[in-house]
Amino acid sequence: MNTAAFFIPAWADILAIGIGSLQGALFAAQFRDRRLDLLGVAVIGIATGFGGGILRDVLLNQLPAAMQSNWYLPTAVIAALVGMFLERIFSRLSKVITVLDALTIGLFGAIGTTKALAVGVPPVPAVFLGAVSAVGGSILRDLLLNLPIAIMQVGSLYAIAALAGTSSIVVSIAFGVNVTIAAVVGVVVTFGVRILAVLFNWSLPEQRRLEKIPTLRRFRNFRNFRPGRR
Numbered sequence: 001m002n003t004a005a006f007f008i009p010a011w012a013d014i015l016a017i018g019i020g021s022l023q024g025a026l027f028a029a030q031f032r033d034r035r036l037d038l039l040g041v042a043v044i045g046i047a048t049g050f051g052g053g054i055l056r057d058v059l060l061n062q063l064p065a066a067m068q069s070n071w072y073l074p075t076a077v078i079a080a081l082v083g084m085f086l087e088r089i090f091s092r093l094s095k096v097i098t099v100l101d102a103l104t105i106g107l108f109g110a111i112g113t114t115k116a117l118a119v120g121v122p123p124v125p126a127v128f129l130g131a132v133s134a135v136g137g138s139i140l141r142d143l144l145l146n147l148p149i150a151i152m153q154v155g156s157l158y159a160i161a162a163l164a165g166t167s168s169i170v171v172s173i174a175f176g177v178n179v180t181i182a183a184v185v186g187v188v189v190t191f192g193v194r195i196l197a198v199l200f201n202w203s204l205p206e207q208r209r210l211e212k213i214p215t216l217r218r219f220r221n222f223r224n225f226r227p228g229r230r
Helices: 010-029 038-059 072-085 095-118 123-144 158-174 179-199 214-223
Strands: none
Touching: 010 038, 010 072, 010 095, 010 123, 038 072, 038 095, 038 123, 095 123, 095 158, 095 179, 123 158, 158 179
């Protein structure tokens, strides 16, 4: 495999970090009841921007890209501050955060997948690593805010959107599509699945209690049955 073909330009990483930090700060600034100060909102924004990339590079046993340039941290800080100070404006456009969130997971998914392929990771693990990279920032954001992790909630389809996008990248490359075009396709697929899931309330089947599933309930009753008991 020609790893040079998978070269990721620095601007792509910086763009993903900037959008991720902006989205994270916008998201955090909504929670007035948490009494977050300016530093707290900024930290959550930065963590959202860096989370996916750092997790990606740790899994690839590499020095995180955010630590290899003077541009990454200032970009994250500025984007987080912009999101924090403009939250009142953006809050009137309730769909902005969802759109930025979908774009963030698409960008990090594409970068994570192509970077994994560049270092020789096989296609299937590359899909998984790209998806993990895509949702890493949102997981860290939710943990810092002490919220239920979004990807584990009914109706989010975060992970499904990320997997759809990263899979489309690997398939496209397998059919000889240029890496850059394949990455763009991946971002579009991820963005599309996530936005459509929000618009049409798509979700995976929800976990049901054992008592609500007749077959399992009968099995449990049979397991607890003792001869002579009525």
